[in-house]
Amino acid sequence: MNHTCSKCDSVWGGLNTAHCTACHHTFSGITAFDKHRSGSHVTGRFCLTPTEVGLVDSGRAYPCWGFPGGEKFWNEGDTFNEPAYDNRVI
Numbered sequence: 001m002n003h004t005c006s007k008c009d010s011v012w013g014g015l016n017t018a019h020c021t022a023c024h025h026t027f028s029g030i031t032a033f034d035k036h037r038s039g040s041h042v043t044g045r046f047c048l049t050p051t052e053v054g055l056v057d058s059g060r061a062y063p064c065w066g067f068p069g070g071e072k073f074w075n076e077g078d079t080f081n082e083p084a085y086d087n088r089v090i
């Protein structure tokens with residue numbers, strides 16, 4: 001099952017995958033997601049760039065940030081269908 005964002009053209013799969021509605025990066029899980037959020041609830045939360053906090057491309061079929069050497073394997077039941085780009089008129 002694919003997930004999409006209403007504000008950008010990101011597409012992702014997976015039950016634990018997290019998409020940030022502030023900076024529109026996609027993360028392999030809530031732990032990776034939390035890592036790129038900084039600040040406090042008093043002064044305001046903000047996003048850091050994924051590379052800045054040590055996250056790497058998790059090697060999925062779509063842009064997704066995860067921890068180096070981990071979380072490549074999806075949970076059982078997680079699927080992702082390649083978007084049918086072939087039919088797209090460029």
Ligand SMILES: [Zn+2]
Pocket residue numbers: 020021022023024025036047048
């Ligand atoms: Zn963000």
Ligand SMILES: [Zn+2]
Pocket residue numbers: 005006007008009010019020021024025
């Ligand atoms: Zn988005």
